Amino acid sequence: MTATTIAPPTDPRRRELRAAARRMPEPEGAVPPSRARRWGIRIATGAAIAATLTFTREPIVIIALLFVLVVPFEKLFPRHRGQALRRPQLAGDVAHALTAPITQAITLAVAVPLAFASFAWLPGLALRPIVSMIPPVALPFVGIALFDLAIYWTHRWGHEVPFLWRFHSIHHSTEHLDWISGFRNHPLDGAFIAPAFVFLLSAGFSAEFSGALAVVQIVTGLFLHANVRWRWRWLHRIVITPEFHHWHHANERDAHNSNYSVFLPLWDIIFGTYFMPKDRRPQVYGVDEFVPEGLLPQLAHPLRGMGNPVRVVRHPIRAFRSGAGFARHVLADMWRSARRPTRRSSRVVAPGTAAP
Numbered sequence: 001m002t003a004t005t006i007a008p009p010t011d012p013r014r015r016e017l018r019a020a021a022r023r024m025p026e027p028e029g030a031v032p033p034s035r036a037r038r039w040g041i042r043i044a045t046g047a048a049i050a051a052t053l054t055f056t057r058e059p060i061v062i063i064a065l066l067f068v069l070v071v072p073f074e075k076l077f078p079r080h081r082g083q084a085l086r087r088p089q090l091a092g093d094v095a096h097a098l099t100a101p102i103t104q105a106i107t108l109a110v111a112v113p114l115a116f117a118s119f120a121w122l123p124g125l126a127l128r129p130i131v132s133m134i135p136p137v138a139l140p141f142v143g144i145a146l147f148d149l150a151i152y153w154t155h156r157w158g159h160e161v162p163f164l165w166r167f168h169s170i171h172h173s174t175e176h177l178d179w180i181s182g183f184r185n186h187p188l189d190g191a192f193i194a195p196a197f198v199f200l201l202s203a204g205f206s207a208e209f210s211g212a213l214a215v216v217q218i219v220t221g222l223f224l225h226a227n228v229r230w231r232w233r234w235l236h237r238i239v240i241t242p243e244f245h246h247w248h249h250a251n252e253r254d255a256h257n258s259n260y261s262v263f264l265p266l267w268d269i270i271f272g273t274y275f276m277p278k279d280r281r282p283q284v285y286g287v288d289e290f291v292p293e294g295l296l297p298q299l300a301h302p303l304r305g306m307g308n309p310v311r312v313v314r315h316p317i318r319a320f321r322s323g324a325g326f327a328r329h330v331l332a333d334m335w336r337s338a339r340r341p342t343r344r345s346s347r348v349v350a351p352g353t354a355a356p
């Protein structure tokens with residue numbers, strides 16, 4: 001799929017590529033939801049939104065702000081000209097945005113124990129004496145670089161460790177990048193960045209600084225998904241641009257498993273996952289596997305087949321043993337991902353599959 005000319009935003013290849021992209025059906029044997037079940041899901045989603053808005057009106061303000069600030073640029077400088085504002089699965093992404101405070105509370109509840117259990121505070125503590133010697137003026141730059149390095153690996157493992165991909169694939173299941181698509185996330189996917197935070201805190205960076213980085217990352221992340229054709233070519237290798245993140249979402253084989261950084265492309269360049277072809281633009285997004293539509297089915301999807309959590313109380317020793325085995329399995333996948341051949345050696349693996 002190598003083009004020799006620069007693809008315009010209305011590239012006719014997009015239609016072809018979209019048609020050719022594998023749309024995965026529901027797993028074999030799955031019964032499509034009945035009409036009553038579909039209505040049940042709609043009512044439950046409405047109830048979740050109503051519960052959130054009773055508690056806070058913040059999501060409405062954020063959605064309105066994003067609409068006013070981003071949509072005009074999408075209209076003036078669209079990357080994909082034919083993409084309508086009312087595109088497929090818009091309602092699901094709006095529901096994700098409207099319930100963000102609840103899902104963020106779930107993220108936090110899981111993130112705190114995960115941060116301690118991850119032992120990411122150990123390398124942080126080891127680094128603390130060195131960090132304390134850094135002049136205050138240079139400290140924010142070192143903090144940003146370290147945070148980004150930790151997030152780079154968290155994000156890379158989110159793609160290349162099959163268990164973590166179950167959760168991150170929800171974010172990547174969107175086939176339309178735009179002003180609101182960045183909200184589609186699984187709360188447990190967000191919790192997986194907890195080790196990066198605890199690493200930074202234990203290395204001696206303040207909670208305010210680490211929190212500010214998280215907020216900046218979330219806000220810039222929302223803009224990076226916008227359907228805009230800005231390339232900012234001169235910035236490509238310095239900070240991440242919409243095109244950099246669009247390639248990260250591209251469901252085109254040679255773009256898979258690339259552009260993991262959230263601030264500095266430097267880490268992708270160093271670890272061999274930088275992908276910014278000069279002669280093409282990303283055309284097709286999404287994943288090659290079945291992901292259901294809508295907020296609640298997407299929240300439930302990664303948890304399918306994981307068993308009843310009550311068994312931990314009923315059989316704690318057995319649960320501990322199988323948990324330890326599972327942790328070893330995940331760590332082995334992380335190790336394989338860290339050692340896999342990179343783009344520099346022309347080897348590319350599909351999303352969600354750890355390379356051999």
Ligand SMILES: [Zn+2]
Pocket residue numbers: 155158159168172248
């Ligand atoms: Zn990703």
Ligand SMILES: [Zn+2]
Pocket residue numbers: 171182225245249
């Ligand atoms: Zn994204």
